[in-house]
Every structure is written in C-alpha cells, then in structure tokens.
Amino acid sequence: MRTLVLNAGYEPLAIVSFKRALVLVMNDKATVIEHVEGEPVWGTRSSYDRPAVIILTRYVRVPSTRRTPVTRRGVLRRDGFRCGYCGASATTIDHVLPRSRGGADSWENLVACCLTCNNVKSDRTPQEMGWSLRFALGAPRGGSWAVRGSERGDPRWEPYLALAA
Structure with missing residues (x-):
C-alpha cells in the first residue's frame, strides 16, 4: 500500500510506502487527510488511520528546475499509447528527426509510434515521407507527471493531483 505525500501548500511531493507515511504521522511531521476506511493500524498506545493521503506540517522547498526525465514509457503514456502518425495502437517510440x-x-x-509506421519511416523525417504529426510534441505537465508512480495511483489521490495540473 502506498501513500501520497503533499507539501504544506497542498502540492504533491512524492509517493511513499504506507510504513514511511505512518512514521511521518506518528512523529507529528504530517497529518492524515485521506484514510482507508475500516483498516486502522494498532500501536502500543493508540490506533491510527491507515493513511492514503498525508500533508506535511512544515513546508519543504522543492527546486524549481525539477524536470520530468524522458523515458520510453513516459513518451507512450504522454501520447496515450497511440501512434503519432496514423493513430493506431503504439508499441514503440520514434525519433521525429532521426538520431x-x-x-x-x-x-x-x-x-509514440506503431511498428508499421516506425519500419516504413526508417531514417527519414515525416516531411520527407509526406506525413504530419497528429499532435504537438512537448514535455508533459501536471501533478501526475511531477510525482513518480502516480499513474497507478489510488482514486483518492486524483483531487490532489488535479490541483497541481
């Protein structure tokens, strides 16, 4: 089980293990704002709600130069697993200007590119093929991209990730 950690200003910071989140709550460094119903954690002195979303009690400064790394999985996800040339299901990625x-x-x-378009295009540019891209390319934006692992997240996280978009 994982927990979304929000900064004191409600921007998403990270996704941590349930155990790490519970330690932050027990040490009064964070507060639970969303919890899993009916599954308390019993300690020696008291019980705690099982955290789904926590907020830090003090603001943590994050460097503004935080950039989303380029990965194959990220490109496919950004493009919705659809080929940028024909719109078919994409399984590979393609360099618009070949390496x-x-x-x-x-x-x-x-x-993102389907195998057929990738093989046909080879080491040419889309202009040489007479093709055009179906959408503009660029770095992804939004809270779900700022926090690694949030694409496979808990539905309770969505309102907080939408705030950062």
Missing part, C-alpha cells in the same frame, strides 16, 4: 541526423532523445523529438 542518424543528429536528433536528440528529448520530449520534443520523440513520439
């Missing part, structure tokens, strides 16, 4: 021509591994140069 053989100096194309970088960046959010602006990678697109």
Whole structure:
C-alpha cells in the first residue's frame, strides 16, 4: 500500500510506502487527510488511520528546475499509447528527426509510434515521407507527471493531483 505525500501548500511531493507515511504521522511531521476506511493500524498506545493521503506540517522547498526525465514509457503514456502518425495502437517510440541526423532523445523529438509506421519511416523525417504529426510534441505537465508512480495511483489521490495540473 502506498501513500501520497503533499507539501504544506497542498502540492504533491512524492509517493511513499504506507510504513514511511505512518512514521511521518506518528512523529507529528504530517497529518492524515485521506484514510482507508475500516483498516486502522494498532500501536502500543493508540490506533491510527491507515493513511492514503498525508500533508506535511512544515513546508519543504522543492527546486524549481525539477524536470520530468524522458523515458520510453513516459513518451507512450504522454501520447496515450497511440501512434503519432496514423493513430493506431503504439508499441514503440520514434525519433521525429532521426538520431542518424543528429536528433536528440528529448520530449520534443520523440513520439509514440506503431511498428508499421516506425519500419516504413526508417531514417527519414515525416516531411520527407509526406506525413504530419497528429499532435504537438512537448514535455508533459501536471501533478501526475511531477510525482513518480502516480499513474497507478489510488482514486483518492486524483483531487490532489488535479490541483497541481
């Protein structure tokens, strides 16, 4: 079981294990704002709600240069697992400007792609093929991208992740 950790300003910071969240609550460093119904945790002196979302009692400064790393899984997720050229189900990624021509591994140069389009395109650009992209490329934004692991999250987290979008 995992727990969403919010900064004192309600922006999502991280997803931690249930045990780590409980330690933060027991040490008065965080407060439970959403809990799992009917599953308390019994301690030696008292019981605690099993945390689903906690908020820190003190604000933690986060560097503003926090950038989402480029990954294959991230590109597929950003593009909704759909090919950027034909709209079919995507299983691979493609460099819009091929690496053989100096194309970088960046959010602006990678697109989700089906195997057929990837093989047909080969080391050419979409303009040379007469193709166009179905959407604009760029780094993903929003709370669900800022917090690693939130794509497989608890439904109770959604209101807090939507605030950061």
